[in-house]
Amino acid sequence: MTDALQAMKALIEEINHHNYLYYTLDQPGIADADYDKLYDKLVAMERETGIVLPDSPTGRVGDQLLKGFDEHKHRARLWSLDKAQNHEDLTAWHTRAAKLVNDYNTRNPENPLPPLSFVVELKFDGLTLNLTYEHGRLVQAATRGNGVVGEGILAQVKTIKSVPLTIPYTDGVIEVQGEGIMNLSVLEAYNQTAAEPLKNARNAAAGALRNLNPKVTAERKLNAYFYNIGYTDGLTFADHREMVEFLRENRFRISPFVRYFDSIEEVAQELDAVVSMRNTFDFLIDGLVVKVSDMRTREALGYTDKFPRWAVAFKFEAEEAITTLQSVSWEVGRTGKITPVAKVEPVDIAGVTVQNCTLNNIGDIERKNLKHALGSQVYIRRSNDVIPEILGKVTEEQDGEEIVFPEQCPSCGSPLELKGAHLFCLNRLECRPQLIGRITHFASRDAMDIETFSIMTAEQLYQELGVRDPADLYGLTFDDLIKLERFGEKKANNLLAAFEKSKQCDLASFLFALGIPNTGKTTTKVLADHYRSLDKLMEATAEELVLLQDIGDIVADSIVSFFRDPVMQRSIERLLQAGVNPVSEEAPVIMNAENPFFGKTIVLTGTLSSMSRDEAAKKLEALGAKITGSVSKKTDIVVAGESAGSKLTKAQQLGIRIIDDEQELLQLLNG
Known part of the structure; x- marks a missing residue:
C-alpha cells in the first residue's frame, strides 16, 4: 500500500503542475494524450486503493481563476466527463448504466425507465x-x-x-x-x-x-x-x-x-x-x-x-514521437517528495512544442530501462492536457549515460529516504521548497482563499521576511511589506486585508489548508461536518475516525499523527492566537417524523425574496428533505416562488402539494 500511495502522490503533483500551466497560464507543457494517460493511471490507482489523496485532480472538476476577470458562480455545476479509451471501457460504462436502470425499474415497476438509447x-x-x-x-x-x-x-x-x-x-x-x-x-x-x-x-x-x-x-x-x-x-x-x-x-x-x-x-x-x-x-x-x-x-x-453516470467521453489515441533525452533534474514538492523531470530535445506534437517530460519516480526510470538513457533516443507520448510521458528507450541497449539518483536533497542537502519508488527529504522544518509549498497551499483558493497571494509572494516572504510557517503570515505588518520590491501601498494594504479576511473561515477549508497527509477536500468536509469543532477533532482517536465515511486505517492514522505532532500543534496554536477562527456550519436540526419536511421529496422553483434557492435547499435538507430538480409523481411538495414556470404547472396537474406563500414556508422551516 505504501508504494501505491507514493506513486499516487508523484502522479498528483505532476498532473496539478500541468493543470496550472494549461488552465491558468494557457501555456500547456505537454500533449493531450499524455495527460489522459497520467489521469487514467491515477483514477485506476485510487479505485484500487480506495484512497483519494490531498490535491488529487480527480476531486475536482476543475482549476484556479485568473485575476483580472470577475468571478461568476454558475447556477448549475459544469461537470467533467469520465473517459473511455477503447471498446472495453465503453462496454463497462454501458454495463454499469444498464444495471442501474434495471435496479431502478425493479424498485419502480409502475413507472419504469425506457430501454437505453x-x-x-x-x-x-x-x-x-x-x-x-x-x-x-x-x-x-x-x-x-x-x-x-x-x-x-x-x-x-x-x-x-x-x-x-x-x-x-x-x-x-x-x-x-x-x-x-x-x-x-x-x-x-x-x-x-x-x-x-x-x-x-x-x-x-x-x-x-x-x-x-x-x-x-x-x-x-x-x-x-x-x-x-x-x-x-x-x-x-x-x-x-x-x-x-x-x-x-x-x-x-x-x-x-x-x-x-x-x-x-x-x-x-x-x-x-x-x-x-x-x-x-x-x-x-x-x-x-x-x-x-x-x-x-x-x-x-x-x-x-466527479462525473455524470449517464455520459462518457471516448478519447482518441495518444500521439507519440521520438526525441533525445538530454538531462534529468530533481524537484522537491511540499510533501518532501523528490520528482525527476526530464528535459528532451524539443519536438513538435500536434502543434505543441514539447521540451519537458515526466519520469514519475526512480522506480519508473528503472522499470522503463531508462537508467542509462541520457543522450539516447526515447519514445514520448502526449495526450490531452498533461505533461508528456517518456514511454521508454527506442533501443534495448544501454548506450547512454547513467541517470544518477541523488542521495541528498537538491535544495537543502539533507539525506534522502527511499519510500517505495520515491525519494523523500525529511527536513520539513528547513527545506525551502517544502516550506514555500506549504505556505502556498495554505493560502490557495480551496484552502484559506487569501486573495492576491501567489507562489511568487510566498517565495518573496520566505526570502526577505523569514516566513517559514503559515502562522507567520498573520504577524506581518505594513512596514514589513512596503519595503519589499514590487510592493506599493495598495498592494501591501490589499494583502494585509486579505490576511484579515481569511481569519473568518469555515472549519473544512481550514483543515484542508493545514495539509493533513492523505486527506483532501472531501475528507476534511467529512471531518468538519462530524466533529464541528477543531478541539474535538484534535482529540479524536483512530478507532473513532475509521467509523466515518470513506476514512480507512491509513487516513485515520495520518490524521491522528498529524494532530499529535508537536510542530503542527504549535503552528495551529499560533494560528488561533493570531485570530484565525475556523467555525463549522450550523449543526442540522434534529430530524424527526413530526417535522413536516422529514422524508419528503421537494422541488424548488421560482425566486424567493428572503433567501436564495440554495439556502432554502440547505435548510430543507437539514430537516430531512430530499431536494430534486424535476417534478414527478414521486414529488411530495413543490415550493414555488415568484416567476415559477412549468414545474409549478406540472405540480398542479399532478395534484402535488404546493407551498407558494413564502411566509408559510418560513414558519414551517422555523418549526
Missing part, C-alpha cells in the same frame, strides 16, 4: 463556454473555471458572431453550454498575415477568450457550437433530441455531427467511423461524447462526486 456528439477541443440568458437576453458568459465558479468573459464572447445576443425564449433563465473554437481555415488565414503566427487553434481560441482586450478576441474571428442546457428555472425536455431542437430553434449553432442510436453496438461502430474521419473537420476534436438520450433516465442515473 444514446446520442453521440463531437468533443470539441476549444474553451468551454457557459452563457446565461435572462428573459431572452444574453446577460453573462463565463468560462468553466472549477465547475462551480468561472470567469466572466461577456465582452469577449459578444465578439463571436455565432453567439446570439437575444433568443426567442423569454420565459425565464437558462444557462447554455458550448465550446468556443477557432476554425482551422480561419487559423490558416490568420497566420498568413500575423506578425506572430499562432501554433494551434485550441490555444488561439483560449487565449483570445481570456484576453482582457476584447479587440484581440474579435481579431481571431472565433466560432462557437452549443450542445447542452445546464440550468433552467422552468423548461423540461423529454430527451436530448428535444433539447437540441430547442437550441436550434433559439438560434444557437449546433454541432454538425449529432447521431442517435438504440444500441451500444451501433454506438461502437459509429465511434470507429468517426475516428477515421477526425481530420476532415474544419476544427479540432479530441474525441467523442456518448450520452444517454432520455432525460428521466439521466436523472435516475445521477452523478458520482
Whole structure:
C-alpha cells in the first residue's frame, strides 16, 4: 500500500503542475494524450486503493481563476466527463448504466425507465463556454473555471458572431453550454498575415477568450457550437433530441455531427467511423461524447462526486514521437517528495512544442530501462492536457549515460529516504521548497482563499521576511511589506486585508489548508461536518475516525499523527492566537417524523425574496428533505416562488402539494 500511495502522490503533483500551466497560464507543457494517460493511471490507482489523496485532480472538476476577470458562480455545476479509451471501457460504462436502470425499474415497476438509447456528439477541443440568458437576453458568459465558479468573459464572447445576443425564449433563465473554437481555415488565414503566427487553434481560441482586450478576441474571428442546457428555472425536455431542437430553434449553432442510436453496438461502430474521419473537420476534436438520450433516465442515473453516470467521453489515441533525452533534474514538492523531470530535445506534437517530460519516480526510470538513457533516443507520448510521458528507450541497449539518483536533497542537502519508488527529504522544518509549498497551499483558493497571494509572494516572504510557517503570515505588518520590491501601498494594504479576511473561515477549508497527509477536500468536509469543532477533532482517536465515511486505517492514522505532532500543534496554536477562527456550519436540526419536511421529496422553483434557492435547499435538507430538480409523481411538495414556470404547472396537474406563500414556508422551516 505504501508504494501505491507514493506513486499516487508523484502522479498528483505532476498532473496539478500541468493543470496550472494549461488552465491558468494557457501555456500547456505537454500533449493531450499524455495527460489522459497520467489521469487514467491515477483514477485506476485510487479505485484500487480506495484512497483519494490531498490535491488529487480527480476531486475536482476543475482549476484556479485568473485575476483580472470577475468571478461568476454558475447556477448549475459544469461537470467533467469520465473517459473511455477503447471498446472495453465503453462496454463497462454501458454495463454499469444498464444495471442501474434495471435496479431502478425493479424498485419502480409502475413507472419504469425506457430501454437505453444514446446520442453521440463531437468533443470539441476549444474553451468551454457557459452563457446565461435572462428573459431572452444574453446577460453573462463565463468560462468553466472549477465547475462551480468561472470567469466572466461577456465582452469577449459578444465578439463571436455565432453567439446570439437575444433568443426567442423569454420565459425565464437558462444557462447554455458550448465550446468556443477557432476554425482551422480561419487559423490558416490568420497566420498568413500575423506578425506572430499562432501554433494551434485550441490555444488561439483560449487565449483570445481570456484576453482582457476584447479587440484581440474579435481579431481571431472565433466560432462557437452549443450542445447542452445546464440550468433552467422552468423548461423540461423529454430527451436530448428535444433539447437540441430547442437550441436550434433559439438560434444557437449546433454541432454538425449529432447521431442517435438504440444500441451500444451501433454506438461502437459509429465511434470507429468517426475516428477515421477526425481530420476532415474544419476544427479540432479530441474525441467523442456518448450520452444517454432520455432525460428521466439521466436523472435516475445521477452523478458520482466527479462525473455524470449517464455520459462518457471516448478519447482518441495518444500521439507519440521520438526525441533525445538530454538531462534529468530533481524537484522537491511540499510533501518532501523528490520528482525527476526530464528535459528532451524539443519536438513538435500536434502543434505543441514539447521540451519537458515526466519520469514519475526512480522506480519508473528503472522499470522503463531508462537508467542509462541520457543522450539516447526515447519514445514520448502526449495526450490531452498533461505533461508528456517518456514511454521508454527506442533501443534495448544501454548506450547512454547513467541517470544518477541523488542521495541528498537538491535544495537543502539533507539525506534522502527511499519510500517505495520515491525519494523523500525529511527536513520539513528547513527545506525551502517544502516550506514555500506549504505556505502556498495554505493560502490557495480551496484552502484559506487569501486573495492576491501567489507562489511568487510566498517565495518573496520566505526570502526577505523569514516566513517559514503559515502562522507567520498573520504577524506581518505594513512596514514589513512596503519595503519589499514590487510592493506599493495598495498592494501591501490589499494583502494585509486579505490576511484579515481569511481569519473568518469555515472549519473544512481550514483543515484542508493545514495539509493533513492523505486527506483532501472531501475528507476534511467529512471531518468538519462530524466533529464541528477543531478541539474535538484534535482529540479524536483512530478507532473513532475509521467509523466515518470513506476514512480507512491509513487516513485515520495520518490524521491522528498529524494532530499529535508537536510542530503542527504549535503552528495551529499560533494560528488561533493570531485570530484565525475556523467555525463549522450550523449543526442540522434534529430530524424527526413530526417535522413536516422529514422524508419528503421537494422541488424548488421560482425566486424567493428572503433567501436564495440554495439556502432554502440547505435548510430543507437539514430537516430531512430530499431536494430534486424535476417534478414527478414521486414529488411530495413543490415550493414555488415568484416567476415559477412549468414545474409549478406540472405540480398542479399532478395534484402535488404546493407551498407558494413564502411566509408559510418560513414558519414551517422555523418549526
